[in-house]
Amino acid sequence: MDKGLRAIRVARGWSQDRLVFEMRRFAEQRLLDIASSASLKVYISEWENGRRPLTDRYAGILRPLFGVTDDELRGEAKPQLQQADGYEDLLTRIDAAGSLSASMVQTFLDQTELLRTMDRQMGAAGLVDQMGAHLARMEEALTFAVLPSARRPIATALAGASTLAAWQALDAGSVERAWRRYELAKKAAQDADSPLYLAHAMGEQAFVLHDAGRSQLAVELVRDAQQTQSDRQSLRLRAWLAAAEAELCAGAGMLDDARRAIERATSLLPHDGQTRDPDMVSIFLNTDHLTRWRGNVLAKVGDGSAMDDLYVSLSTTDESFVRAKSGLHCDLSQAHMARGEFEEARSHLQQARLLANRTGSVRYRRRIELLTGRL
Known part of the structure; x- marks a missing residue:
């Protein structure tokens, strides 16, 4: 399992002893019965060297602990989508995507909302597989949707879900996955012709740069987000971006800029009694x-x-x-x-x-x- 558990553990900077400690703590918090610390250390060594198969029971602890998929944990290649076999198969997929009903797009949005609720209450680490499958279904639909009228609603749903998935990955410590999913969100937002979702994805992506130690670049990115078709951005989104700029400026030591940005956010926020915009549900403000x-x-x-x-x-x-x-x-x-x-x-x-x-x-x-x- 060299490409699986060991690689994930080393990337996280954990020793085997640290992993034993984290597994025990995870199990205790959830009232799970697992092996002793001494036995777990033996198991980890044997899992990483391929001398003991990783059972579903322990995989169910390690996946949310690291915030990875089952394939990543076991070091297995991700399954590839079945290749279209000639024109008949291609046209079948195109027809299916073209006939995707408004109710199906709403189902995508409802699933994203459910995952958003689960995330804020229980955390992101245990949702990696569910979110990955959710994004894959929308990407598949978008890949074979031909006309803009069919693509835009799917792309809008994908932009919102990808931004959520990226933030979940960042929270779980999966930095590269977070970056890639923000890039997916930006591309989907451009396909949807949605400056709101594009600016939001850019604003959140700036926090990846900040956490990586590139605070000045993070500030530049969130400022660029505020200039992205600003005339089409809602007041709530503009307030959110200004508040994000304030936090990033504070982290970069730009204290006066931070104060000015948070004051601008306060002046921009609409006092309409609402928490979310109907056409921009990805932010709460x-x-x-x-x-x-x-x-x-x-x-x-x-x-x-x-x-x-x-x-x-x-x-x-x-x-x-x-x-x-x-x-x-x-x-x-x-x-x-x-x-x-x-x-x-x-x-x-x-x-x-x-x-x-x-x-x-x-x-x-x-x-x-x-x-x-x-x-």
Whole structure:
């Protein structure tokens, strides 16, 4: 299994002992009965050297733990789509794609929404296979759709789903998959002639660059996103992009730019009582969400007023946004640290860790480790 489990473990930077620890913790959180630490270490060595077959039981732990598919875990080549056998098969596929009904496209959108809900409550790592299959079905339909009237609705659905899949991959620590899925989202958005989905994909993709240490390039990308047919962008999307710019500027040490961007986001956000735009359902942004985001930015620039925004957000955030609450506790920990209130900082960091473990968020675990090192 050289190309499977071992390669994934090494890419994550985990020793076999670390993997044993993570497997035990994963099982304990879910009340699963697994082998002892000593036995697991033997199993891992034997799985990686091909001396013991990886059972479905343990694969079911390792897949969500690493955020990978079953094929990737087992080191098997991904199955290829069956090749069209002559014109008859090709035309059958084209006819099927051309006759795809509006109800089928709505089914794609409904499935994306279900996966979005599961993601924010339970985390992304366990959804890799489901999301991969979901994207593959839409890509297949789009590949054989000929006329723009047939392609646009499928491409719009694919753009939204791909952006979600990319963010899930980033949260699970699968950086290259995240990048590729953002590229897929951008191409689908262009096929759909949707500047909204294109700008959103660019804005989220900037966070991959930021996490990789290219903060200045990330800021440039999110600023380019704001110029992408800006006259066709909704006010909510423009506010979202401005808030994203603020967070990225804060991370790049561009403190004045960060403050200006978050103020611009506040002025742009429509006060219509809505959370999402009907033609742009991939983002959630209302006054409560922006208050949380503002607190995040102000905490990162060392502004003492961050505390008020963050505590307001903590009391109003929907309980289903589990990962977002983990981020809130990280922000509060950082804000308390800036004020020298280390006991309060530790308390919030502990809450953040519990929620990050619950969702399996590699991205937030990394942030928690960095903050822990400052206490």
